[in-house]
Amino acid sequence: MSDVPVTDGEMRGAFDVRTVAILIAVGIVAFLGMVVLGAYAPELRxxxxxxxxxxxxxxxxxxxxxxxxxxxxxxxxxxxxxxxxxxxxxxxxxxxxxxxxxxxxxxxxxxxxxxxxxxxxxxxxxxxxxxxxxxxxxxxxxxxxxxxxxxxxxxxxxxxxxxxxxxxxxxxxxxxxxxxxxxxxxxxxxxxxxxxxxxxxxxxxxxxxxxxxxxxxxxxxxxxxxxxxxxxxxxxxxxxxxxxxxxxxxxxxxxxxxxFGRSPSPLKLAFDPPFLAMTLTLAVALLLAGIQATARFGPPRRRPRAIAFGKTALIDNAAALVRKAGRQGGLGERYVQVVRDRAVGVFGVPTRLRDGARDGYLDGLAGRARFSTLAEDARSARHPRDMLAAAQALHHWLWEKTR
Missing domain, CATH: 3.40.50 (Rossmann fold)
Known part of the structure; x- marks a missing residue:
């Protein structure tokens, strides 16, 4: 799904930027005033x-x-x-x-x-x-x-x-x-x-x-x-x-x-030297962080779709589901069948041949690797890296025969 575009009027909402900024500023000043008065309340009596x-x-x-x-x-x-x-x-x-x-x-x-x-x-x-x-x-x-x-x-x-x-x-x-x-x-x-x-x-x-x-x-x-x-x-x-x-x-x-007595206050300590310098430094850092958070750098970027279009996205999603299910070990035999069916059509293997005879016919094709050996490697692979290596070898065998 993609973001739904909105109009300028909808983006403004009930308050404009100036009103929100004033409300935030008043809130910050009121909070700081409350903190300072709380720290110095005994002295102000x-x-x-x-x-x-x-x-x-x-x-x-x-x-x-x-x-x-x-x-x-x-x-x-x-x-x-x-x-x-x-x-x-x-x-x-x-x-x-x-x-x-x-x-x-x-x-x-x-x-x-x-x-x-x-x-x-x-x-x-x-x-x-x-x-x-x-x-x-x-x-x-x-x-x-x-x-x-x-x-x-x-x-x-x-x-x-x-x-x-x-x-x-x-x-x-x-x-x-x-x-x-x-x-x-x-x-x-x-x-x-x-x-x-x-x-x-x-x-x-x-x-x-x-x-x-x-x-x-x-x-x-x-x-x-x-x-x-x-x-x-x-x-x-x-x-x-x-x-x-x-x-x-x-x-x-x-x-x-x-x-009119008072006890030492950690809050008041933050406003007395030498800790006052640290308090002011933290206040300025928070102010700069707030200013940066309110400013936009560059045009707004629309979020990508949660599910992308195309065959590549479909394959990626299917692969992700297989990984989550932990079923990578059962893909070797299925990939061998896919390569075998494609090779039968490409090389014109006689339809009367079945199973082992068909693999023997494919082994007789010229090349450095035998189909049956590559197929057995793919069937026995359990680790994702071994599965990938076996699938690449089968793919290369088919590419080598058809180039």
């Missing part, structure tokens, strides 16, 4: 949810101190990967609830400077300003008390401070001059060594245990609420410098405890 963490621009957040630290050359880093918390730099942790699991982080930071800022406020999102919050109430003291309760039990108390100055230890930098927030949260308990207190001796900042673990009972000393005052902001930066380790090259603000 802005953190503007009104929480009390380093990404938040709300009054209770800590983005202000992060911005100030960056503007003054302190190299702040907002960390989303828990593995990055093993640094020697000061790590600032901002858990927002007592239920926050601090076990792994505290174990990782056991001998490294760490500042834990306890939560204080209950807020709701401001519907008029994205990332802002409205004040609802103060957190019950059981929430900040429960943050480290599993390992470091202490008591948190709320006081009316009147905004009076806080007092640092004599050997601490004199620049740590904070005004007490209103109201003021303080802590007390075994293993609490005061570093910053109010005039009545209530501890606001303390060192807990034997390692460099510091706890700030009132977050308003470092939150965006406190950063609106220049003196308070200056004292906050000096406090972070004092708490940091010797030779530190930055300050780390953790947001993994606030739900």
């Amino acid at each position: 802005s953190g503007r949810n009104g929480g009390a963490h380093a990404l938040s621009t709300a009054a209770t957040g800590f983005s202000g101190i992060v911005t100030l630290a960056g503007a003054t050359g302190r190299n702040p880093q907002v960390v989303r990967n828990p593995n990055a918390l093993s640094t020697e730099n000061l790590v600032v942790l901002t858990p927002e609830r007592a239920a926050t699991d601090m076990t792994k982080v505290l174990a990782l930071r056991r001998v490294k400077p760490t500042l834990v800022i306890l939560p204080k406020w209950v807020t709701t999102p401001d519907p008029r300003h994205s990332g802002w919050v409205n004040y609802v109430a103060l957190l019950p003291v059981r929430e900040p008390m429960g943050v480290l309760a599993a390992q470091y039990p202490f008591k948190v108390t709320r006081y009316r401070s009147g905004g009076r100055p806080l007092v640092a230890l004599p050997w601490m930098p004199p620049s740590l001059r904070f005004a007490a927030p209103r109201p003021l949260y303080t802590l007390a308990g075994p293993g609490v060594r005061p570093l910053l207190s109010d005039a009545a001796g209530h501890v606001v900042l303390a060192q807990i245990g034997q390692g460099p673990l510091y706890v700030l009972a009132d977050p308003d000393l470092l939150s965006n609420i406190g950063m609106r005052d220049a003196a308070q902001a200056r004292a906050a930066l000096d406090l972070l410098d004092w708490l940091n380790s010797t030779g530190a090259d930055g300050i780390v603000f953790d947001v993994t405890l606030n739900g």
Whole structure:
């Protein structure tokens, strides 16, 4: 069967080439966009949810101190990967609830400077300003008390401070001059060594245990609420410098405890150096392959018929059927009969002769080969190559006699 020719109108179909190209391009761009967004989704989360963490621009957040630290050359880093918390730099942790699991982080930071800022406020999102919050109430003291309760039990108390100055230890930098927030949260308990207190001796900042673990009972000393005052902001930066380790090259603000953590992604790795070069190379190769696949080189070639015309095609098809059936071994005798019948007609063999007498008559014809010998070779042949050789010999014998 041959291909059926079609008209130009039928070849165009429902869509022309331009429409199909646009659909394919839009699909490819959408797919690539989905892949890239999937790889960078954690980094694209802005953190503007009104929480009390380093990404938040709300009054209770800590983005202000992060911005100030960056503007003054302190190299702040907002960390989303828990593995990055093993640094020697000061790590600032901002858990927002007592239920926050601090076990792994505290174990990782056991001998490294760490500042834990306890939560204080209950807020709701401001519907008029994205990332802002409205004040609802103060957190019950059981929430900040429960943050480290599993390992470091202490008591948190709320006081009316009147905004009076806080007092640092004599050997601490004199620049740590904070005004007490209103109201003021303080802590007390075994293993609490005061570093910053109010005039009545209530501890606001303390060192807990034997390692460099510091706890700030009132977050308003470092939150965006406190950063609106220049003196308070200056004292906050000096406090972070004092708490940091010797030779530190930055300050780390953790947001993994606030739900913004991420694990290393193989998909994101494909878009980061040095693997980005390989990704771009593969993309260009696929693009070139797609362009080549859409282009036609030369006129279209009609497929050949499945079954060709002519005697040659008929013979080829018959031979193929014999090969598939595995019956080549039975062709020798049949070919001998064909050659014998043709020779009888050509050489005028008497009709009275039968079988062996007829073959004897053909053997008596002049020539180098005997017909009976060639016939026996053809009958005994089983391999296709032996069969071909015997058939060629019979054909040559007949050709030699008739030339």
